[in-house]
Amino acid sequence: LSNLSTIAVGFFWVIMHRLPVLKKYLGNTHQKKAISGQRQNLPCIAPLLTTVEETPQFISAEVRGHFPEWLKGYLLRIGPGKFEFGKDKYSHWFDGMALLHQFRMTEGKVTYRSKFLQSDSYKANSVQNRIVISEFGTLALPDPCKSVFERFMTKFELPGKLHDNTNVNYVQYKGDYYVSTETNFINKVDIETLERTEKIDWSKFIAVNGATAHPHYDPDGTAYNLGNSYGPQGSCYNVIRVPPEKVDPGETIDGAQVICSITSAERMKPSYFHSFGMTRNYIIFIEQPLKMNMWKIVTSKIRGKAISDGINWEPQYNTRFHVVDKHTGQLLPGLYYSKPFVTFHQINAFEDQGCVIIDLCCQDNGRNLEVYQLQNLRRAGEGLDQVYNSTAKSFPRRFVLPLNVSLNAPEGENLSPLSYSSASAVKQADGKIWCSHENLHHEDLEEEGGIEFPQINYSQFSGKKYHFFYGCGFRHLVGDSLIKVDVVNKTLKVWREDGYYPSEPIFVPVPGATEEDSGVILSVVITPNQNESNFLLVLDAKNFEELGRAEVPVQMPYGFHGTFVPI
Ligand SMILES: *[C@@H]1O[C@H](CO)[C@@H](O)[C@H](O)[C@H]1NC(C)=O
Ligand SMILES: *[C@@H]1O[C@H](CO)[C@@H](O)[C@H](O)[C@H]1NC(C)=O
Ligand SMILES: *[C@@H]1O[C@H](CO)[C@@H](O)[C@H](O)[C@H]1NC(C)=O
Ligand SMILES: *[C@@H]1O[C@H](CO)[C@@H](O)[C@H](O)[C@H]1NC(C)=O
Ligand SMILES: *[C@@H]1O[C@H](CO)[C@@H](O)[C@H](O)[C@H]1NC(C)=O
Ligand SMILES: [Fe+2]
Numbered sequence: 001l002s003n004l005s006t007i008a009v010g011f012f013w014v015i016m017h018r019l020p021v022l023k024k025y026l027g028n029t030h031q032k033k034a035i036s037g038q039r040q041n042l043p044c045i046a047p048l049l050t051t052v053e054e055t056p057q058f059i060s061a062e063v064r065g066h067f068p069e070w071l072k073g074y075l076l077r078i079g080p081g082k083f084e085f086g087k088d089k090y091s092h093w094f095d096g097m098a099l100l101h102q103f104r105m106t107e108g109k110v111t112y113r114s115k116f117l118q119s120d121s122y123k124a125n126s127v128q129n130r131i132v133i134s135e136f137g138t139l140a141l142p143d144p145c146k147s148v149f150e151r152f153m154t155k156f157e158l159p160g161k162l163h164d165n166t167n168v169n170y171v172q173y174k175g176d177y178y179v180s181t182e183t184n185f186i187n188k189v190d191i192e193t194l195e196r197t198e199k200i201d202w203s204k205f206i207a208v209n210g211a212t213a214h215p216h217y218d219p220d221g222t223a224y225n226l227g228n229s230y231g232p233q234g235s236c237y238n239v240i241r242v243p244p245e246k247v248d249p250g251e252t253i254d255g256a257q258v259i260c261s262i263t264s265a266e267r268m269k270p271s272y273f274h275s276f277g278m279t280r281n282y283i284i285f286i287e288q289p290l291k292m293n294m295w296k297i298v299t300s301k302i303r304g305k306a307i308s309d310g311i312n313w314e315p316q317y318n319t320r321f322h323v324v325d326k327h328t329g330q331l332l333p334g335l336y337y338s339k340p341f342v343t344f345h346q347i348n349a350f351e352d353q354g355c356v357i358i359d360l361c362c363q364d365n366g367r368n369l370e371v372y373q374l375q376n377l378r379r380a381g382e383g384l385d386q387v388y389n390s391t392a393k394s395f396p397r398r399f400v401l402p403l404n405v406s407l408n409a410p411e412g413e414n415l416s417p418l419s420y421s422s423a424s425a426v427k428q429a430d431g432k433i434w435c436s437h438e439n440l441h442h443e444d445l446e447e448e449g450g451i452e453f454p455q456i457n458y459s460q461f462s463g464k465k466y467h468f469f470y471g472c473g474f475r476h477l478v479g480d481s482l483i484k485v486d487v488v489n490k491t492l493k494v495w496r497e498d499g500y501y502p503s504e505p506i507f508v509p510v511p512g513a514t515e516e517d518s519g520v521i522l523s524v525v526i527t528p529n530q531n532e533s534n535f536l537l538v539l540d541a542k543n544f545e546e547l548g549r550a551e552v553p554v555q556m557p558y559g560f561h562g563t564f565v566p567i
Contacts, residue, residue: 040385042476046378047528048501048558049093051082054114055554056194061103061110065548067538068108068520070511073566075103075522075536076191077503078179079559080167082116083374086129092137092308093372097122098167098179100194101524101556103536106567110536110550115194117179119187121165133163137308137373139301164199168213169561173223173242173253177565180213182274188252191565198252202227205256208238213561214275214345216283216462220244224326226276226285230294234267239283239324259329262287262322268294272311272369277349277358279463282332283324284349284358284401289317289340290366313366315340321401321435323356336401336425338435342366347396347454347469347487348462353417355425356401359440359487361454361471363392377477388477393450396469396485397437398423405433420488440487448473448494451483453504453561457516460509468517470505470541478558479503482523482537484544493544499532500525506564507541517541522564525549526556 080096083089090096098117103110116122121133134140164185171180178186178200188198202208208227215225221244229236239260242253262285264270269291277284296303296310303309321336347359368391376387400423402415409415414424415433423438445451451471456462467488472479473496481496482505495502502523509519521539533551540547 041381042384042388043499043528044378044380044384045476045478045501045528045558046380047530047555048478048526049083049374049377050557051084051096052099052555052557054081054099054116056113056115058104058111058113059552059554061112061536061550061552062533063108063110063548063550065538065546066108067105067110067548067550068510071105071508071520071538072107073105073508073564074191075105075506075524075562075564076170076177077101077103077524077559077562078117078167078170079557079561081114081557081559082122085125085131088131088141089374090131090135090138091306091373091375092135093374093377094167095135095138095165096167096557097125098165099557099559100179100189101559101562102191102194103522103524103550105550112536112550112552112554113194114554114556117166117187117189118196119164119166120199121163133165134301134306135163135165137306139304139306166213167560170563171213171215171223172217172221172563173215174244174246174251175221176252177563180211182210182212184208184210186211200252202253202256205253206238206240206258208240208258211240212273212275215242216276216278217458218244219459224278224283226273226283228270229261230270235264235270235294236261237264237270237273237285237287237322238262239285239329259326260324260331262324262331265317265320266291269314270294274344275346277346277356277360278326279349279351279356281326281351282349282356283326284346284356285322285324286343286346286360287320287322288342288366289314289319290342290369291317308369311369313342315365321358321399323401323403332403334401334403334405335432336399336435337432338399338437340364341397342368342392344394345452345454348456348464348466350464350466352465354402354404355416355418356403357398357418357421357423358401359396359398359469361394361450361452362397362437363394365392368392384477391477393446393474394452395445395450396440396454396487398440398487399435399437400425401435402433440490441485441492442490444492445473445483445485448481448483448492449475451485453479455505455507457507457509457519461516466516470507470521472502472504476501482521482539482544484517484521484541495537495539495544495546497525499529500527501558502537503559504561505539506562508564508566515542520547524556524559524562526558530555
């Protein structure tokens with residue numbers, strides 16, 4: 001009984017606590033000062049966020065222009081593709097059932113196919129023709145067949161122990177491909193047939209409740225990732241290492257290790273994170289004020305709320321950087337802080353003159369997760385403009401973290417020795433190092449609505465000083481342009497076609513390339529107009545001019561991430 005009253009009190013506390021946040025958020029959409037990049041009369045994109053059919057048999061694409069002969073391989077992409085079962089509908093964009101897309105390119109020809117990931121979540125929902133597994137933003141209703149006692153017992157659940165609808169990204173461990181989200185499950189897939197071959201539970205190997213969908217890789221194939229662990233004593237952020245080789249052929253992530261555990265600043269409120277940075281020697285973890293309220297999450301079912309309700313932007317906290325030595329697993333002593341911001345995707349990081357330099361796509365507030373409800377994204381007219389105006393735009397910023405700060409370093413002085421970056425790191429009286437960023441862009445990127453889905457020439461330039469990255473511009477709620485950013489000169493090259501929405505650009509090098517940007521950019525471009533085709537686009541990465549497109553008369557929803565696999 002005392003448990004129940006605690007929960008009841010908590011319930012009211014949560015409602016009272018949420019009210020000001022909601023009011024502020026709703027009120028703000030009208031009062032916000034006009035910044036460039038905000039637009040009016042956005043066309044409705046609801047068809048891009050609607051359930052589609054899978055296309056399990058190969059279909060040939062119609063190639064216009066040309067696909068280079070040397071371009072041989074698969075472009076694999078993933079994203080949500082089914083948003084309801086029977087009468088039940090998902091609430092949040094991130095909840096949709098994973099749809100796997102495959103474009104196969106050989107000798108200038110292109111084929112396409114897609115399949116729904118046969119996850120346990122997908123199968124369970126399909127069998128019952130209703131949503132039986134809760135997702136990030138959707139609470140499954142209790143099974144009417146269970147007894148009252150059983151229903152009560154299933155009301156508490158650990159975050160992470162959720163679902164295997166791994167709809168965010170393709171990742172690689174020991175040479176095998178998996179699809180991943182951020183729960184404890186990853187699904188191994190055969191990239192040729194798009195069939196799931198195995199379901200892996202991180203928590204069976206190491207003490208984590210999940211890992212990001214954006215691991216990093218060393219040139220030898222060693223993978224690094226970051227995963228939370230939750231416990232009664234509090235929460236930790238764990239740096240994970242997965243070795244590159246299999247000792248036995250049947251292995252998956254065997255040999256995975258936690259090499260460093262970082263205690264959350266607030267025990268019951270760890271930060272949400274979506275990616276992290278890596279240089280040759282260091283892992284950089286960013287603890288941002290987008291907080292996961294464990295108490296709210298653990299009680300979410302009993303409160304009738306989805307997990308997403310327990311994640312809140314709390315800008316009273318600053319953003320903090322943690323640097324971990326990859327080889328020793330040691331956390332460096334530097335206390336690096338900056339004003340509050342949120343990052344979903346790091347761009348690249350490298351070391352120079354005793355510093356870690358980290359480039360991130362940053363947003364000044366962390367409310368986009370709550371904005372990305374399907375009912376918001378599917379609006380039309382002024383309602384859609386309002387939603388767009390209320391989203392935080394994302395811009396590339398550089399931070400410099402000096403590694404060797406001695407105890408007698410002068411206070412108030414910039415400790416960054418880098419002549420090429422205006423980012424500063426100033427030691428304060430309390431010993432903290434206050435980091436201020438350098439913008440890696442000029443005003444023209446604001447006109448593009450900011451940039452997300454950053455990609456680089458990874459195998460050659462990850463962890464190294466680099467010149468270019470590629471991403472999507474966001475003059476709409478989904479990407480509506482492809483942008484090449486020169487981070488040295490801060491110039492842009494832009495590809496755009498009105499009414500078309502390109503996906504995350506993937507860089508593929510031309511064989512024997514010697515320059516960072518000799519190669520092509522691949523992006524899947526989709527349109528809500530039923531009378532026009534979606535297509536796979538190939539751009540020359542140097543000048544951003546179109547080489548060709550391969551049209552497929554198949555409806556596709558807007559997806560998240562992907563990868564190129566050469567054959
Ligand atoms: C969105 O922002 C633009 C630019 O500031 C403004 O003109 C427009 O009225 C806003 N629309 C809504 C619905 O808030
Ligand atoms: C930090 O300082 C120590 C001693 O001065 C030196 O050995 C080490 O190489 C320095 N590390 C970096 C990253 O500059
Ligand atoms: C960019 O800057 C480099 C020097 O860092 C210079 O050599 C190059 O010409 C510049 N490129 C362009 C396109 O402005
Ligand atoms: C990156 O660029 C180098 C030099 O152009 C090239 O050799 C390499 O294959 C590229 N790698 C990737 C993954 O793009
Ligand atoms: C397709 O439909 C849109 C409006 O829905 C129209 O603007 C466009 O011209 C049409 N395109 C073709 C190729 O018919
Ligand atoms: Fe992502």
